[in-house]
Amino acid sequence: MSARAKVAAVIASAGVLGAGWAVGTANGATLAGGTPTTGTTSGTTSTTGTTGTTGATGTTGTTGTTGTSATSGASTTKTTSASGSYKDGTYTGTTVTHRYGSVAVTVTISGGKITNVTANAVTDGDRRSESINSQAIPIMKSEVLAANSAKVSTVSGATYTTTAYLTSLQSALAKA
């Protein structure tokens, strides 16, 4: 490799890297929306919590706190110990934001029992998070239906998603 090639390669590569860095920083600034809090830059997640249209109460929870773990946004949680004593209807829980996205659970009660659970899970665009979600959420659904309550354990390897899922579920059941 000649000296000429070395110099040209270094300059050209540095230019390309610099351009990428500039684009990345510019995009990052618009995405983060000027709230560089710790945790994920979940600029898109907070806008997607509008699944409550089907719900009886229709309170659409949009938790603005980004990055904190799943305990946030569940301020209205009340212990739903009495299983099997829910009012019939469809209820949508708070959208709970976690590290890799957000989850809003909609629960359908019929005859005082949980007959269906659906989750609107949004990730921050990471395909790995999506693949984790797509595995964990069906597991949660079957466990919740079997237990007829939010008293199920989280799925290992999908701790954030499933903890958020349970929090949202609890908030939905609290309305029932």
Added chain:
Amino acid sequence: MSTTTTTSPVRQSATAPRRGTSRTVDHAAALQRRYRLRSFGRNLRADLLTVIAWVSVAMSITLWLADGGLGKVTSLGKGLTALGIVSGLVATDLMVLMLLLAARIPFVDRAFGHDHAVAIHTKLGKYVIYGLLLHGWFLLCGYAANDGLTLSGELGSLLSVGDLVLSVCALGILIAVGVSSIITVKRSLPYEVWHVIHLATYVAVGFSLPHQFSMSGLMGPGTFARGYWIGLFAVTGFLLLAYRVFLPVFASFEHGLVVTKVRYEANDVVSIEMQGRNLPALDVEGGQFFHWRFLAKGLWWQQHPFSVSAAPTGDTLRITIRALGGGTRKLMTVKPGTRVMIEGPYGIFSDKSRTQAGLTLIGIGIGIAPIRAILEATQTVPGRTTVILRGHTPSQLYLLREIQVLCQDKGARLITLVGSRSQNRLGETSWLPASHRGNRLVDLVPYVASSDVYVCGPQAASDLVVADALACGTPADSIHNERFVW
């Protein structure tokens, strides 16, 4: 041991009139200018390709940066994940470069030389393996830290994803390919076995592709990076198919080479002459080589690289080969009428890589064959051209008769050296025989520093000649030693 120094009659009678001498000088100067210009162009192309290669590495990182990759690094786990992603991207890019170097694209081969391109390919292989191992390790650690899991727990959850299992298999295959290449270099694995293992690389690439697109957020649907990488893979695949499969097969059918004559040259050495259609279209120069496949029983599954030993005439190609292994020994028995498939021509061990008007050609053993073809095809200046033939015994000075005639035609000095290698006073082994103990190349060729030195022969002896030429002041880019590589 006998040493004969034959000076060609042309040079002896070179007490030519003044006019003739000045014409020779003019000719030399014109040749010098032409070769200088051409080597400048070739170096420029090589540099351009080098820069493109480096920029492609930078580009792989840049697409990640542009995607806001750095902004996502907010914790140790995320930092490890980022390192894993970047090492994977760089390794993938290097893999693409390796495939392009192995595609025998004429523009690339002519800029670097086929052997040099393969040498870079081999060197990159090491970095690809390291890069992929780091990719796996950093991502495992990063994900485990992010998910708050143990390494084995994280590995278990990752391996539940089908695409990832495939990619782990791909890594295993690539490591096997790398190891087989190291073993082959040590000569303990036959070429054919190595070749089959090497073909598994394509399986590995195929296995690794799904996880790149399904699991990487960077290459997710609708992103620019996805388009860039798919484009890169598609172009690489197309070039590989075109230059490694379709064009060689097409050329073999177009030219329809058939063995016409097998001539005994010496013990274990034969010349095979072949005839075909439209051979000038091959654009082969003396000193270049083809991969030959003789379609006869027991031979068709083997492919051998041989240089042409005569500048191709209208419808004839010729190779001169020595039985060095089981495969080449069987070739000695090839019958006229056998059909031949070819891939090539490859290499710049020919007039293509000349840089100077002076010329020193050194053929050792069967390495004499391509030297003869270069001598025939390249431009020479009488009085500034020397041909050195080196063998253990006089019978190893193959094609001597033909070369003597060529030297006379071209005004080249012919030196034949016979005998075992000697050692100098410092105890270093020299490529020269005992009769020239203590001599150096410059003692045989006074103008060697201002000439192109072409060396062909066994690698150990060739390396000694190259070192000798360098020590005698020949510039490195005027020394041409093509290694036989796969």
